[in-house]
Amino acid sequence: MITGLSIVTVWVLDQDSAKEFYTKQLGFDLTTDIELDSGMRWLTVRSPGGQEFLLLDPARSMLDAETGQQVRALVAKGALSPGVLSTTDCKADHDALAERGVEFIQPPAERPYGIEAILRDDSGNWFSFTQRHAES
Amino acid sequence: MARAVVADVNSLRALRRARDRIDRDYAEQLEIAALAAEAGYSLGQFIRAFDAAYGETPGRYRTRRRVERACDLLRSVNLTVTEVCMLVGFASLGTFSRRFSEIVGRSPSAYQRAAARQGGPAPIPGCFALMFRTGLRAEQQFRRSDQ
Numbered sequence: 001m002i003t004g005l006s007i008v009t010v011w012v013l014d015q016d017s018a019k020e021f022y023t024k025q026l027g028f029d030l031t032t033d034i035e036l037d038s039g040m041r042w043l044t045v046r047s048p049g050g051q052e053f054l055l056l057d058p059a060r061s062m063l064d065a066e067t068g069q070q071v072r073a074l075v076a077k078g079a080l081s082p083g084v085l086s087t088t089d090c091k092a093d094h095d096a097l098a099e100r101g102v103e104f105i106q107p108p109a110e111r112p113y114g115i116e117a118i119l120r121d122d123s124g125n126w127f128s129f130t131q132r133h134a135e136s
Numbered sequence: 137m138a139r140a141v142v143a144d145v146n147s148l149r150a151l152r153r154a155r156d157r158i159d160r161d162y163a164e165q166l167e168i169a170a171l172a173a174e175a176g177y178s179l180g181q182f183i184r185a186f187d188a189a190y191g192e193t194p195g196r197y198r199t200r201r202r203v204e205r206a207c208d209l210l211r212s213v214n215l216t217v218t219e220v221c222m223l224v225g226f227a228s229l230g231t232f233s234r235r236f237s238e239i240v241g242r243s244p245s246a247y248q249r250a251a252a253r254q255g256g257p258a259p260i261p262g263c264f265a266l267m268f269r270t271g272l273r274a275e276q277q278f279r280r281s282d283q
Binding site: 078103 | 143145146148149151152155156159160189190
């Protein structure tokens with residue numbers, strides 16, 4: 001039985017800056033920050049709802065140097081999205097996060113499935129930020 | 137057209153900020169020259185770099201963003217075509233109708249009538265319409281018509 005996704009990988013351009021952004025601005029908890037023998041820095045954070053995110057630098061990962069550069073370019077140009085962040089109150093959370101300097105590409109808007117905004121992290125990854133309507 | 141293999145991360149970030157501004161502020165009088173200056177490029181360099189990164193010029197991207205927002209309004213909000221035209225940032229109804237028809241394949245009023253006939257919310261989430269512009273494929277052949 002597959003129960004879900006326990007860790008989401010987020011490619012970031014600078015792990016120190018990502019650690020600041022995800023903990024100070026998004027309000028996540030730091031769960032791990034260690035360096036492995038291979039040189040990979042294993043940096044994870046957890047959302048208040050319990051989802052764990054791995055903030056991985058392509059240059060310090062399992063990727064070869066050329067592939068790492070390609071991934072960095074994709075992140076910087078804003079092409080990648082790790083997924084949809086769910087919220088219990090899109091509008092209030094949008095206001096609080098924007099106040100803390102989180103960049104929104106789209107303010108909360110009513111959609112058939114709920115209220116949705118779109119934000120970017122400090123590297124350029126975009127997330128849908130959605131409060132789903134109750135399932136009917 | 138020559139295409140940079142991988143541009144440096146700082147340039148790509150500046151281009152992404154410019155594209156995000158178009159996504160966010162499409163309804164305003166967004167001048168491409170101003171976006172170029174903000175991104176630290178001359179106008180010509182900016183247009184070429186943006187095209188290399190995103191496969192279309194910033195002017196074309198701005199037009200598609202406005203048309204995509206217009207589709208959303210025509211489907212979901214009870215407004216006239218002229219009102220929608222002004223709301224999404226077009227200064228002239230003629231330009232709006234022409235660009236809309238090029239990209240969507242029918243005029244704004246025909247699009248609005250068809251949407252009303254079909255009724256109900258579209259099944260494609262708004263975020264995907266924004267980020268992927270699903271259904272706006274007919275633009276390919278017109279990519280070079282704007283700056």
